[in-house]
Amino acid sequence: MSGQIFIGVIAPSVIARRIQKVIKGFPTFTLILQVSEEMSDVVTLTKELADKVDVLLFSSFEVYKLVKNHIDFEVPAHYIPLKASGLYSALYKLMRKHTEVKGISVDTLSVREVSHVLFEVEEEIEVIPVQEERVFQTTSQILKRHQQYFTEGKSQGALTGSKEIAEDLERLGVPNQWITPTEQDIINALERALLSCKKRQNKDSQIVMGRIRIVPCSEEKCELDGHRIQKKKSLIRQLIRDYSAALEAHLMSVGEDEFLLVTTRGIFERVSEGYKSIPLLQSLKDDLEVSLSVGVGFGLSAKDAGNHAWIALRQSMQFGSNQCFIVREDKSVVGPVEMSNPLIYSLSVTDSILLLKAEKTGMTAAYLGKMLAQIKRSERITYTAQEIADILGVTIRSAHRILLQCLDAGLIQIVGEEKLASKGRPRQIYSFHFIEDYLSGKG
Numbered sequence: 001m002s003g004q005i006f007i008g009v010i011a012p013s014v015i016a017r018r019i020q021k022v023i024k025g026f027p028t029f030t031l032i033l034q035v036s037e038e039m040s041d042v043v044t045l046t047k048e049l050a051d052k053v054d055v056l057l058f059s060s061f062e063v064y065k066l067v068k069n070h071i072d073f074e075v076p077a078h079y080i081p082l083k084a085s086g087l088y089s090a091l092y093k094l095m096r097k098h099t100e101v102k103g104i105s106v107d108t109l110s111v112r113e114v115s116h117v118l119f120e121v122e123e124e125i126e127v128i129p130v131q132e133e134r135v136f137q138t139t140s141q142i143l144k145r146h147q148q149y150f151t152e153g154k155s156q157g158a159l160t161g162s163k164e165i166a167e168d169l170e171r172l173g174v175p176n177q178w179i180t181p182t183e184q185d186i187i188n189a190l191e192r193a194l195l196s197c198k199k200r201q202n203k204d205s206q207i208v209m210g211r212i213r214i215v216p217c218s219e220e221k222c223e224l225d226g227h228r229i230q231k232k233k234s235l236i237r238q239l240i241r242d243y244s245a246a247l248e249a250h251l252m253s254v255g256e257d258e259f260l261l262v263t264t265r266g267i268f269e270r271v272s273e274g275y276k277s278i279p280l281l282q283s284l285k286d287d288l289e290v291s292l293s294v295g296v297g298f299g300l301s302a303k304d305a306g307n308h309a310w311i312a313l314r315q316s317m318q319f320g321s322n323q324c325f326i327v328r329e330d331k332s333v334v335g336p337v338e339m340s341n342p343l344i345y346s347l348s349v350t351d352s353i354l355l356l357k358a359e360k361t362g363m364t365a366a367y368l369g370k371m372l373a374q375i376k377r378s379e380r381i382t383y384t385a386q387e388i389a390d391i392l393g394v395t396i397r398s399a400h401r402i403l404l405q406c407l408d409a410g411l412i413q414i415v416g417e418e419k420l421a422s423k424g425r426p427r428q429i430y431s432f433h434f435i436e437d438y439l440s441g442k443g
Contacts, residue, residue, distance in 0.1 A: 004028065004029070004030040005028050005029055005030065005054045005055065005194065005197050006029075006030050006032055006052065006053040006054050006055075007023075007029045007030070007031055007032065007053060007054065007055050007056075007057055007190075007193060008032045008034070008046075008049035008050070008052065008053035008055070008056045008057070009031060009032070009033050009034065009056075009057045009058075009059075010034045010036055010042055010045050010046060010049070010056075010057075010058055010059065010063065010067075011033070011034075011035065011036070011058070011059035012035065012036065012037050012059060012163050013035050013037065014163075014180060015059045015080070015180060015181065015186075016033055016035045016059075018180075018181075018183055018186055019031075019033070019057075019186055019190075020033070021183070022183050022186045022187055022190065023190060025187070025274065026190055026194065026274055027274070027275055027334050028194065028269075028274070029190070029194070032049060032052060032053055034048070034049060037163070038164075039062075039063065039066060039139070039164050042058075042063050042066060042067055043066065043067055043070045043071065046067045046071055047071065050071070050073070050074065050075065053075060054075055054076075054197050055075055055076045055077070055078070055193045055194075055196060055197050056073065056075060056076070056077040056078070057077075057078050057079070057080070057189060057190070057193050058077070058078070058079040058080070059079070059080055059181075060079055060080065060082070060108075060161055060162070061079050061081065061082075061108070061161075062108075062139075062161065062162050063079065064077065064078075064079035076193065076196035076197060078189055078192055078193045078196070079189070080181045080185055080186055080189040081181075081185065081189070082108055082109055082161050082179055082181060082185070083181070083182070083184075083185050086179050086180055086181050086182050086185060087109060087113065087114060087117050087159070087179055088117060088121070089180075089182075090159055090177040090178070090179040090180075091117065091118070091121070091123075091159070091177070093177050094157050094159065094175065094176070094177040095123075097157075097175060097177075098156055098157055098175050100156065101125055101156045101157055102125060102126060102156060103125060103126040103127075103128055103149070103154050103155040103156060104125055104126070104127060104128065104155050104156070104157050104158065104159055105128045105129075105130050105145065105146045105149045105150070105154075105155040105157075105158045105159070106127055106128065106129055106130065106158070106159045106160075107129075107130045107131050107142050107146070107158075107159075107160050107161060107162070107165070108131075108160065108161025108162070108179065109159070109161065109179065110129075111127045111129050114127045114159070115127050126154075126155075128149050128154055128155055130142055130145035130146055130149070130158075131145075139162065139164060139165060142160075142162075142165060143165050143168050143169065143172075146158045146160070146165070146169055146174060146176070147169070147172055147174055150174045150175075156175065157174075157175040157176060157177070158174055158175070158176040158177075159176070159177055159179055160176060160177075160178060160179065161178075161179050162178070163178055166178035191274075194274075205264055205265070205266065206264065206265040206266075206298060206299075206300070206329075207262065207264065207265075207298075207299065207301075207302050207305045208262070208263050208264060208265050208268045208296060208297070208298055208305060209260065209261070209262055209296070209297050209299075209302070209305040209306050209308075209309040210249075210260070210261045210262075210263070210268075210294060210295065210296045210297070210309055211254075211258065211259070211260055211294070211295045211296075211297075211309045211310060211312070211313040212240055212258065212259045212260075212261070212280075212292060212293075212294050213257060213258045213259075213292065213293045213294075213313060213317070214233055214236055214237075214257040214258070214290060214291075214292060215257075215290070215291045215292065215293055215317070215321060229290065232290045233257070233290060236290060236292065239280060240259055240280065243279065243280040244259075244261050246271055246279070247261065247263040247267055247268060247271055248263060248264075248267055249261040249262055249263035249267075250262045250263075260309075265298060268296070272337065275326065275334050275337050277337065278294060278324045278337055280292065280294070281294065281322045281323070281324060281337075291321035291322045292321075292322055293313060293316040293317045293321075293323060293324075294312075294313070294316055294323070294324035294325075295309050295310065295311070295312030295313025295314070295315065295316050295324070295325055295326075295327070296309060296312055296324065296325070296326040296327070297309030297310070297311070297312055297326075297327050298326070298327070298328045298329045299329050300329050304329065308327035308328070308329070308331070309327070311327050312324075312325040312326055312327040312333070312335070313325075315327075315333060315335060316335070316336070318393050319335070319336055319393040320393065323335070323336045323337075324336060324337040325337070333369070367392050367394075367402070370391055370392055370393075371391065371392070371432065371435060372435060374391050375432060375435050381431055381432045381433060381435065382415060382416075382429050382430065382431050382432075383429070383430055383432070384418055384427045384428070384429055384430070385399045385400050385403055385427065385428070385430070386399070386427065388402070388403065388430070403430055406430075407430075411432075411433075411434040412430050412431060412432050412433065412434065413430070413431050413433065414428050414429065414430060414431075415429055415430070415431045416428075416429040417429060
């Protein structure tokens with residue numbers, strides 16, 4: 001996708017798994033991951049990544065420093081800093097292994113940071129730094145200092161920010177714990193990396209258009225209590241004006257119950273916390289009388305942004321009440337936007353063979369795109385009919401029709417049943433192996 005920002009990440013497997021989990025909340029990023037357990041590999045891996053990505057992220061300052069000594073970065077480069085939050089977990093694990101701890105040797109983190117955490121947990125333990133401030137020390141020198149303090153009896157364990165040092169200490173018989181970054185540390189690093197990208201900076205001023213439509217309840221209910229519905233609509237119009245003010249947007253009415261707002265992408269992504277939520281919809285989450293459909297369009301021109309906002313609004317109306325969809329400049333769709341990680345799928349699947357298979361079953365390109373995105377995100381290929389209905393935004397009857405046609409075409413198969421706690425027939429579980437085969441073929 002042309003709108004994507006490619007981020008190259010070099011990390012050991014433990015941290016890599018956390019990054020893969022957290023980055024799902026950053027739909028703008030396309031991850032290119034290099035898993036490395038050895039410091040000796042990181043320079044070579046960075047050289048392989050450097051011309052393929054828009055930004056680099058390293059798992060620690062030590063790795064970043066080592067690479068920086070060998071390479072002049074042509075793209076922004078960042079590392080995941082260790083914070084005190086990761087220290088709580090490391091201290092807990094170290095003290096579970098060794099209850100009689102009177103002193104600990106520490107690298108990477110400062111004495112002040114460690115002492116503060118110990119004070120918070122009411123532990124009187126001496127903190128012994130192994131690194132002198134503003135003095136560069138090699139890995140072997142740091143390792144030697146940890147071992148020296150343990151041998152002399154000054155420390156009963158070591159805390160280190162280096163996986164390599166932790167493994168060497170283990171071999172030497174020195175009790176230790178590797179301090180790893182928390183998910184929040186990784187989120188903060190990804191946010192900094194995102195803001196540093198030239199692509200990102202160019203996008204901040206890009207025009208964004210949003211279409212908001214107030215959707216009333218059924219005509220029968222509205223007729224019975226029209227006055228209350230009108231009062232509710234009036235309240236929602238004020239909420240829309242407040243939301244527009246938060247977006248620093250120009251707001252205009254394009255009908256009695258529809259509004260158009262114009263803002264910039266940087267402001268919209270900041271207010272929506274990177275597409276994680278729309279505050280306007282959160283306030284209406286449990287309202288059964290009046291709801292909103294919201295479509296947001298990005299574009300390289302005002303015309304494109306307006307067209308994409310209209311497409312996004314139609315997607316939102318098809319999906320259900322109080323939903324928001326976003327169509328980006330490359331026509332990829334993000335949605336529904338809520339508190340969980342949104343799906344990201346393409347409006348146009350271009351593989352002709354896959355499209356032909358899907359169209360024979362009544363599954364449109366848009367439906368196929370949603371299924372591809374769902375399976376890639378969840379890494380699961382088995383679903384019930386109800387889950388398919390929710391994913392595609394169709395009725396359960398339509399989902400059953402599509403599933404039957406897929407079964408007849410041999411594209412999917414029934415692989416089991418889900419028994420219900422309440423009375424009723426078990427739900428059949430379907431395997432979408434034809435999509436799995438397609439994704440495997442794509443590597």
